[in-house]
Amino acid sequence: MSAQRDLDELAEEIRAHKGAGCGFEVCETCTQLVPGVGPASAEIVIVGEAPGAREDAAGVPFVGAAGRLLDTLLAEAGIPREAVFITNVVKARPPRNRDPRRDEVAHHWPWLERQLDIIRPQLLVPLGRHALARFAPDAKIAEVHGARLEGEGGRQLFPLYHPAAALYNGGLRATLFEDAQALRAALS
């Protein structure tokens, strides 16, 4: 079976989880689960924490204000959005945008593992400290952003600050653009 078909079937499985009655609040209260978007051939996978309100409504990750900044950063890095796979650690919007709980992360984590097993990206870009913590538990985003880092299991990471953080902190915006240029250089 092709990797693309595996990835599409996994997306269907994730979407079908809505209404499965698992009892986890995120799965019960979201409008829909948001598996991720992008091709199985992606060499880069971008991982946020969890969908927000816009993503919950659209069923697509990073389509709100943070997503628009992410698009600009990808352009700065010379990476077409259609060439990367974009997803989240948790596939369902936490109510009132609270942080996902530890048991919710554990509940959703196997889906991300399976997506990564299918795609086998060269580089994984965790956005923000929450996503980073899942791949490099001891790393601090303030110390490791904008450079390559080896994560757990030998995964090649290139952590960036979360674009949403830059919406509230103008100083981070400049840092994110510098890091996007560093990403471009790391890929060339």
Ligand code: URA
């Ligand atoms: N923030 C995230 O972490 N993920 C999204 O999909 C949107 C905003």
